[in-house]
Amino acid sequence: MQAAPAIQTLLDELERLPGIGAKSAQRIAEWILNADRATAMRLPAAIEAAKDTVHLCERCFNYAQDDLCAICASSTRDASVLCVVSLPRDIAPIERTGVFSGVYHVLGGALSPMEGIGPDRLHITELMRRLADEEIREVVVATNPNIEGETTATYLARLIKPLGVEVTRPASGLPVGGDLELADEATLGRALEGRRPL
Amino acid sequence: MQAAPAIQTLLDELERLPGIGAKSAQRIAEWILNADRATAMRLPAAIEAAKDTVHLCERCFNYAQDDLCAICASSTRDASVLCVVSLPRDIAPIERTGVFSGVYHVLGGALSPMEGIGPDRLHITELMRRLADEEIREVVVATNPNIEGETTATYLARLIKPLGVEVTRPASGLPVGGDLELADEATLGRALEGRRPL
Numbered sequence: 001m002q003a004a005p006a007i008q009t010l011l012d013e014l015e016r017l018p019g020i021g022a023k024s025a026q027r028i029a030e031w032i033l034n035a036d037r038a039t040a041m042r043l044p045a046a047i048e049a050a051k052d053t054v055h056l057c058e059r060c061f062n063y064a065q066d067d068l069c070a071i072c073a074s075s076t077r078d079a080s081v082l083c084v085v086s087l088p089r090d091i092a093p094i095e096r097t098g099v100f101s102g103v104y105h106v107l108g109g110a111l112s113p114m115e116g117i118g119p120d121r122l123h124i125t126e127l128m129r130r131l132a133d134e135e136i137r138e139v140v141v142a143t144n145p146n147i148e149g150e151t152t153a154t155y156l157a158r159l160i161k162p163l164g165v166e167v168t169r170p171a172s173g174l175p176v177g178g179d180l181e182l183a184d185e186a187t188l189g190r191a192l193e194g195r196r197p198l
Numbered sequence: 199m200q201a202a203p204a205i206q207t208l209l210d211e212l213e214r215l216p217g218i219g220a221k222s223a224q225r226i227a228e229w230i231l232n233a234d235r236a237t238a239m240r241l242p243a244a245i246e247a248a249k250d251t252v253h254l255c256e257r258c259f260n261y262a263q264d265d266l267c268a269i270c271a272s273s274t275r276d277a278s279v280l281c282v283v284s285l286p287r288d289i290a291p292i293e294r295t296g297v298f299s300g301v302y303h304v305l306g307g308a309l310s311p312m313e314g315i316g317p318d319r320l321h322i323t324e325l326m327r328r329l330a331d332e333e334i335r336e337v338v339v340a341t342n343p344n345i346e347g348e349t350t351a352t353y354l355a356r357l358i359k360p361l362g363v364e365v366t367r368p369a370s371g372l373p374v375g376g377d378l379e380l381a382d383e384a385t386l387g388r389a390l391e392g393r394r395p396l
Contacts, residue, residue: 004267043212043214
């Protein structure tokens with residue numbers, strides 16, 4: 001489309017979103033221009049509502065609309081097992097497994113000396129306060145299985161273990177349904193080290 | 199992220215956009231939630247402005263903010279050469295070539311007996327009126343080089359030629375920089391038929 005100024009502005013704003021290039025922006029802009037006004041205005045309304053009502057849970061730093069997030073506010077969760085994750089987006093995949101019924105604590109990132117992210121940039125002070133105030137018997141450190149995530153996990157383990165709280169980490173190993181031949185050496189090595197009796 | 203209702207609504211609305219799946223929606227939602235309010239609200243503002251100010255050019259059916267689109271309103275275009283395209287989005291790539299300085303007419307689609315799109319569904323009556331009212335000596339039919347586009351081009355040629363107006367079609371052939379070995383037969387066939395003296 002030969003861009004009228006309002007279309008060019010729309011294209012520019014769409015291209016600022018992560019993962020949206022020129023072609024996707026064009027397709028989306030066209031969809032918006034062709035939609036009736038009420039349909040097109042649902043996304044703007046959703047964005048405004050999210051910006052106005054969503055903040056971080058004052059206990060765990062997950063996204064929340066009330067003071068506490070839905071998980072912290074729930075009476076059916078096991079508050080004695082706390083899963084530490086880097087970012088709010090890490091919670092959904094864990095919830096989908098249906099295997100974890102504890103609560104969470106979002107660090108807001110991972111330790112990275114390379115990027116100058118030290119412990120003071122993460123919600124670690126708040127985590128330690130929760131460990132002091134709440135009755136937590138196990139901390140599952142579910143940071144990513146990469147250098148930053150492992151560094152963070154090791155750092156937290158050193159901090160938490162002296163409190164007499166159990167610190168665990170999800171197992172590394174072969175993906176279920178995966179092909180042994182296709183596994184990278186690091187993953188296969190971890191899988192062998194972590195081998196379990198049948 | 200464990201979705202608060204406002205986040206779930208935002209994700210739903212993002213996933214309604216063409217080409218946006220669950221993962222992209224999540225990345226974009228996260229970007230919006232992390233952005234400061236002013237930044238996040240630029241897209242909603244752009245969508246609203248586009249819906250409120252953009253309509254179709256009353257002459258050529260390109261997108262426009264005034265009665266006429268920027269091209270129809272321009273005094274530097276050659277109004278005697280008219281390029282017919284299917285959709286507004288077809289104009290930008292032609293403009294980018296820098297080779298065409300004429301004006302446009304957007305049909306709003308292409309003939310497709312399969313989908314029940316006949317001539318009455320396209321802006322063909324308006325095209326014929328322009329040919330009667332304006333001083334047009336050549337019509338370049340730049341519909342897509344596929345079945346619907348070719349059908350539309352043939353239909354228009356039969357309609358326009360009797361008026362004594364030249365009807366042309368962009369050449370089909372090998373893409374510049376392409377590899378002869380990789381060309382499909384139809385394209386290579388067209389390229390050979392359309393061969394030109396060196």
